[in-house]
Amino acid sequence: MFPKPIQQMSPWVQTSYKIMLPIALLIWLLPLIGIAVTSIRPASDLAAGNYFGMPSSFAGIENYTAVFERSNIGYYILNSFKITIPTVIGAVALASLSGYALAVYRFKGNLLIFFMFVAGNFVPFQILAIPVRDLTQQMGLYNTTTGLVMFHVAFQTGFCTLFMRNFIKGLPYALIESARVEGVSEWKIFLHVVMPLMRPALAALSVLVFTFIWNDYFWATVMAQSADVRPVTAGMNELKGQWKAAWELIAAASILAALPPVTMFFLMQRHFIAGLTLGATKG
Structure with a gap:
């Protein structure tokens, strides 16, 4: 095979x-x-x-x-961090909780809810551009860092839940049962028993989500119009003039914009690979 x-x-x-x-x-x-x-x-x-x-x-x-002299790329890189870091924290935290619930608890509709998380990953996000824009305008979140963070958290949680649920499903269930026999509360079981075992998955998922959000260009142009909110992927348009594009500067800005996710990957490389390969040889 x-x-x-x-x-x-x-x-x-x-x-x-x-x-x-x-x-x-x-x-x-x-x-x-x-x-x-x-x-x-x-x-x-x-x-x-x-x-x-x-x-x-x-x-x-x-x-x-x-x-740096001809654009506000330093400010745009800061905006990218303001959007990306809260999104990673929010999406991974919510996915850990939802993934734990779907993997450990057996209740009516469990499989249906899980399928809804999976199905959401197959929705072409481009068709949601106008509804999301109109909704954020009505809520007063359009062209704001908060709106971008909330939107990215909502969209990334589906994939993250799929990832975390499958990872937790492969953990030894006997550890959870043993803790319950000892009278440990469900919240403490999650924090002190399951979470330490999830560190490789958390690291791998954080790197993936960080890369997804940092490199996003589509939603950065749809939902961010002002320089106060615009991340670096959309901010590089400043270097493209009306009649001539300074490609040497655009290339330099691209290298600068790529450094944070590349640096994060190399810092988390050991945990990232462990999270992706853990359980690959079971069975």
Whole structure:
């Protein structure tokens, strides 16, 4: 059913794998490499049509300095943190509670509620743009950080609940039963028995949600119009002029905007991988 490990394949397959893997990796990284090279390329290169060749000179310091001078990218990055961090906390906290309830308790409608969380993940979010915009306007939450946070929490909780419910379902149920026999309350069971076992899942889910929200562009343009609320993904439009786009500055701003989620992934890499692979070899 599953493919054999590459070490058990024929020598020809192993050789082909070793050749094709670096090529595939290079193709996958090519856009990122192009953006990184463009961010240190002088504007004269782009004006002369030197898009893919070696830069004629190193202009990284000038480009990255100009990004902060010609735009409010520092303020937009701060806005992204104001939106992303509360969303991660809210979505993961709600998903932990709902996932625990759906995984541990047996009640009428349990499976139906779980299916509703799953079905919500398959709704194309683009078709909700107008209803969400009108609803937030009526509630006074349009073009506010609070509105963006509440919206993202509501939309991310479905996926997070699916993730947490399946993770908790794989934990030893005997631990919960033993705690109940000892007379421990349900709230303390959740906090002191289940939560410590959920740390890998919490770390993995936090990294995923942080990346989803930080990289969001669609809702950042639909629900944020003023510079006071606009996150960095939408704020980079400031660097695009009416007649000419400073692509070297846009590339530099893109690299700066990508640093926080990449940094978080490397800081949480060990927990992230453990959360995704825990239980993969059971059974």
